[in-house]
Amino acid sequence: MCSVYLWRNLEKRIVLHVPVDNRKEIREDLKVLEIIHDSSLFLKALDLFEKKWEHLNAFIEYFFDTWINSPFKNWYRGSIQPGFSNTNNLIEGGLLEDVLTDYSNKTEEDPFSNELFIPEDVWKKAQGMLSDDCLIKDQSIFYWTRLNGLERSKRKKVTNQMITKFSSLQRSRSFANFKMDYSLWRVKVGENINYSSCSCPKFRSYNYCKHLIVALLKLKKIEVPIQYSLKKIVSKNSKRGRPKKAGPALETD
Numbered sequence: 001m002c003s004v005y006l007w008r009n010l011e012k013r014i015v016l017h018v019p020v021d022n023r024k025e026i027r028e029d030l031k032v033l034e035i036i037h038d039s040s041l042f043l044k045a046l047d048l049f050e051k052k053w054e055h056l057n058a059f060i061e062y063f064f065d066t067w068i069n070s071p072f073k074n075w076y077r078g079s080i081q082p083g084f085s086n087t088n089n090l091i092e093g094g095l096l097e098d099v100l101t102d103y104s105n106k107t108e109e110d111p112f113s114n115e116l117f118i119p120e121d122v123w124k125k126a127q128g129m130l131s132d133d134c135l136i137k138d139q140s141i142f143y144w145t146r147l148n149g150l151e152r153s154k155r156k157k158v159t160n161q162m163i164t165k166f167s168s169l170q171r172s173r174s175f176a177n178f179k180m181d182y183s184l185w186r187v188k189v190g191e192n193i194n195y196s197s198c199s200c201p202k203f204r205s206y207n208y209c210k211h212l213i214v215a216l217l218k219l220k221k222i223e224v225p226i227q228y229s230l231k232k233i234v235s236k237n238s239k240r241g242r243p244k245k246a247g248p249a250l251e252t253d
């Protein structure tokens with residue numbers, strides 16, 4: 001289910017049925033529903049969402065009839081098979097040269113391998129995230145706090161209490177609590193890339209995400225390809241400033 005189509009239609013009904021003062025909040029709540037990575041958590045959140053907004057009869061009725069009890073219910077992230085958009089992405093992106101294969105430290109003793117196609121921008125974002133606070137459990141589960149769409153804001157520190165709450169979302173009593181406690185991204189690193197996952201929406205669409213890359217880099221399972229390394233960009237040569245633009249006479253070749 002295409003998210004643009006979903007939102008275009010939801011928006012029409014929000015304007016029609018939801019009082020102005022509630023619109024911002026109901027949009028935020030629907031966005032939380034959309035990113036949920038797990039179907040049982042989705043059902044839980046849906047139940048709390050319905051209780052919270054049941055007084056908006058017309059909207060709730062429309063929402064459940066059209067987007068839940070219907071063939072169009074597969075729009076939340078947990079209903080999308082990981083990597084679903086991968087093929088489309090490659091076709092739309094078109095630039096296979098930008099996509100890399102297997103930069104794992106593959107050795108006989110440490111056979112963490114398999115193919116991982118990572119575009120340049122993801123390598124760069126991952127390097128920018130390397131120093132963000134994270135909490136690691138059992139050398140294989142990584143937690144980061146969500147940025148809530150504010151890419152430039154600083155990521156909050158992950159606490160054990162946050163992890164406890166995140167792990168017991170199924171017992172939330174209100175949508176407000178659910179929304180607050182759905183505050184983390186969780187990466188689980190398995191025996192190889194195919195058995196590793198992240199709870200974020202990007203991972204669902206592409207089978208990779210910056211969180212997973214950072215986890216693999218921290219475990220030294222993979223290395224940043226030299227051509228995408230940010231360290232290379234701040235090398236000595238770059239201190240001389242940008243190369244001067246070639247004059248018209250030089251542009252012929």
Ligand SMILES: [Zn+2]
Binds near residue numbers: 200
């Ligand atoms: Zn992720």
